[in-house]
Amino acid sequence: MSVLVVGSLALDSIETPFKSVQDVLGGSASYFSLAASLFTNVKVVAVVGEDFPDEYIELFRSKGIELEGVKRAPGKTFRWHGRYGYDLGDPATLGTFLNVFEKFDPMIPENYREMEYVFLANIDPQLQLNVLNQVKKPKLVACDTMNYWIENKPNELKEVLRHVNILIVNDSEIRALAKEPRILRAARTVLDMGPEILIVKRGEYGALMFSKEGIFWAPSYPLEEIVDPTGAGDTFAGGFMGYVTSQNTADSVEFKKGVIYGSVVASFTVEDFSVKRLASLQIEEISTRFQAFLKLSNLD
Amino acid sequence: MSVLVVGSLALDSIETPFKSVQDVLGGSASYFSLAASLFTNVKVVAVVGEDFPDEYIELFRSKGIELEGVKRAPGKTFRWHGRYGYDLGDPATLGTFLNVFEKFDPMIPENYREMEYVFLANIDPQLQLNVLNQVKKPKLVACDTMNYWIENKPNELKEVLRHVNILIVNDSEIRALAKEPRILRAARTVLDMGPEILIVKRGEYGALMFSKEGIFWAPSYPLEEIVDPTGAGDTFAGGFMGYVTSQNTADSVEFKKGVIYGSVVASFTVEDFSVKRLASLQIEEISTRFQAFLKLSNLD
Numbered sequence: 001m002s003v004l005v006v007g008s009l010a011l012d013s014i015e016t017p018f019k020s021v022q023d024v025l026g027g028s029a030s031y032f033s034l035a036a037s038l039f040t041n042v043k044v045v046a047v048v049g050e051d052f053p054d055e056y057i058e059l060f061r062s063k064g065i066e067l068e069g070v071k072r073a074p075g076k077t078f079r080w081h082g083r084y085g086y087d088l089g090d091p092a093t094l095g096t097f098l099n100v101f102e103k104f105d106p107m108i109p110e111n112y113r114e115m116e117y118v119f120l121a122n123i124d125p126q127l128q129l130n131v132l133n134q135v136k137k138p139k140l141v142a143c144d145t146m147n148y149w150i151e152n153k154p155n156e157l158k159e160v161l162r163h164v165n166i167l168i169v170n171d172s173e174i175r176a177l178a179k180e181p182r183i184l185r186a187a188r189t190v191l192d193m194g195p196e197i198l199i200v201k202r203g204e205y206g207a208l209m210f211s212k213e214g215i216f217w218a219p220s221y222p223l224e225e226i227v228d229p230t231g232a233g234d235t236f237a238g239g240f241m242g243y244v245t246s247q248n249t250a251d252s253v254e255f256k257k258g259v260i261y262g263s264v265v266a267s268f269t270v271e272d273f274s275v276k277r278l279a280s281l282q283i284e285e286i287s288t289r290f291q292a293f294l295k296l297s298n299l300d
Numbered sequence: 301m302s303v304l305v306v307g308s309l310a311l312d313s314i315e316t317p318f319k320s321v322q323d324v325l326g327g328s329a330s331y332f333s334l335a336a337s338l339f340t341n342v343k344v345v346a347v348v349g350e351d352f353p354d355e356y357i358e359l360f361r362s363k364g365i366e367l368e369g370v371k372r373a374p375g376k377t378f379r380w381h382g383r384y385g386y387d388l389g390d391p392a393t394l395g396t397f398l399n400v401f402e403k404f405d406p407m408i409p410e411n412y413r414e415m416e417y418v419f420l421a422n423i424d425p426q427l428q429l430n431v432l433n434q435v436k437k438p439k440l441v442a443c444d445t446m447n448y449w450i451e452n453k454p455n456e457l458k459e460v461l462r463h464v465n466i467l468i469v470n471d472s473e474i475r476a477l478a479k480e481p482r483i484l485r486a487a488r489t490v491l492d493m494g495p496e497i498l499i500v501k502r503g504e505y506g507a508l509m510f511s512k513e514g515i516f517w518a519p520s521y522p523l524e525e526i527v528d529p530t531g532a533g534d535t536f537a538g539g540f541m542g543y544v545t546s547q548n549t550a551d552s553v554e555f556k557k558g559v560i561y562g563s564v565v566a567s568f569t570v571e572d573f574s575v576k577r578l579a580s581l582q583i584e585e586i587s588t589r590f591q592a593f594l595k596l597s598n599l600d
Binding site: 183205214215226297 | 482483485514517523556
């Protein structure tokens with residue numbers, strides 16, 4: 001089984017109090033596809049500019065990630081410039097340069113339109129709808145969003161939610177979307193909007209999965225070292241969707257395992273800048289940390 | 301087995317955006333003893349003023365809590381006045397009136413000095429040391445502290461930590477104590493200061509227990525309703541110590557269960573103001589929620 005991701009490929013410049021990097025590989029589709037490729041075949045739909053380095057294209061190819069849907073447009077690649085404080089919490093955005101991403105209108109290649117597993121990364125909900133109109137009969141669609149769209153495109157976003165199976169967001173996004181600070185009530189409100197499953201990412205506090213079968217709580221392993229939290233959420237989504245796609249089943253145990261795999265892969269991503277750790281990650285390392293995650297909440 | 305708690309009995313006035321209450325039962329020893337009494341016998345050492353209502357004395361007695369060590373001193377009872385915002389997060393302190401608590405110097409009654417299970421609630425570390433000098437050969441001593449003592453009495457606190465088995469604090473306290481934002485490193489630093497076990501309370505994000513045997517992560521049940529978070533931490537400590545005392549063993553599985561029982565009892569406390577929910581709590585309700593907590597992180 002393969003998973004299709006529609007999102008951004010970007011060049012990030014990231015400052016932390018300890019080290020800074022410039023024009024490194026970033027964007028939701030980068031983190032998602034590298035994470036998902038650890039479990040399954042991945043096809044990407046995105047846009048890059050003329051300046052997008054060949055070495056990153058080579059990196060994706062070396063992981064078997066298919067790039068037929070990545071368009072190279074005249075102009076520069078989407079760039080993001082962020083700065084983290086000492087706590088490596090939410091970064092300050094110093095600059096967002098959409099460049100070729102400003103006119104991104106995802107065209108799904110003909111031979112991708114039968115894809116059964118689809119992830120709509122955090123882009124304009126109108127574009128997410130355009131993608132949904134192009135894929136024929138997906139088995140499982142998951143999507144992400146952000147506070148900007150919740151505030152500025154609420155109607156389009158609600159239309160997206162009526163057509164996806166899984167929403168993957170963070171604590172503050174779920175509260176904003178439901179206009180409700182209490183997470184349990186917020187979750188119920190959002191499940192009423194359409195998705196059968198809601199996954200709430202909580203960074204170092206783990207992740208929660210809500211569905212009609214109940215609530216599942218995945219821990220997050222306390223980390224020795226956090227270098228750069230950028231991309232953790234998209235990596236989580238990639239690990240989750242990659243694993244679930246590889247299992248090709250609607251069994252709830254596999255969804256729970258998917259949440260843990262998502263947390264596991266994200267816990268590696270933050271150990272280095274950009275996709276550096278993700279690119280060198282081996283499946284054996286994932287298995288070892290998966291077992292450590294399970295052990296965390298075991299009584300004996 | 302019995303557990304001895306040394307801490308505060310207070311009258312709290314609490315404001316939330318939804319409701320306010322005045323001069324209700326508060327203080328670390330109140331929450332701790334009512335929570336621990338659900339599992340085991342509890343003896344309290346504390347001080348109250350002449351105005352401390354008889355109904356609260358009666359409440360403790362109805363739960364079998366022994367008050368021989370509670371001194372009634374001339375003057376008023378310790379009072380705290382706090383206000384919560386819409387997120388019911390950290391409260392703003394509008395007033396702290398130590399009153400009789402200002403000259404509190406805990407005297408452990410002669411027949412309490414052989415107690416094997418002891419909890420030193422959040423008081424001046426010098427007073428915690430005074431208590432340790434009076435108990436003869438405790439089997440298990442746990443203590444709490446706060447940022448104020450970490451900053452203002454670091455040497456006394458470090459002396460306390462050399463003599464306790466378990467430190468129970470929250471996220472920000474552990475980071476301040478270790479002067480280290482990364483929780484895993486902070487935990488190691490604190491374990492080097494003396495305690496064999498460190499428990500970090502993280503509110504709605506659960507609790508972590510660190511020891512030389514590894515890390516245990518207890519989830520926190522997403523709550524339908526939070527009315528007043530006051531006393532959740534002391535309730536956690538009471539549930540934990542009460543359960544561990546009742547088992548009278550150093551088995552690590554029982555400590556893990558204790559962490560879950562602490563989280564369970566705390567999840568009830570916040571459902572109403574003051575100790576109201578705690579006072580009506582039945583052991584069957586605790587068992588039911590304990591099973592729900594275990595199920596939260598179960599794969600199947």
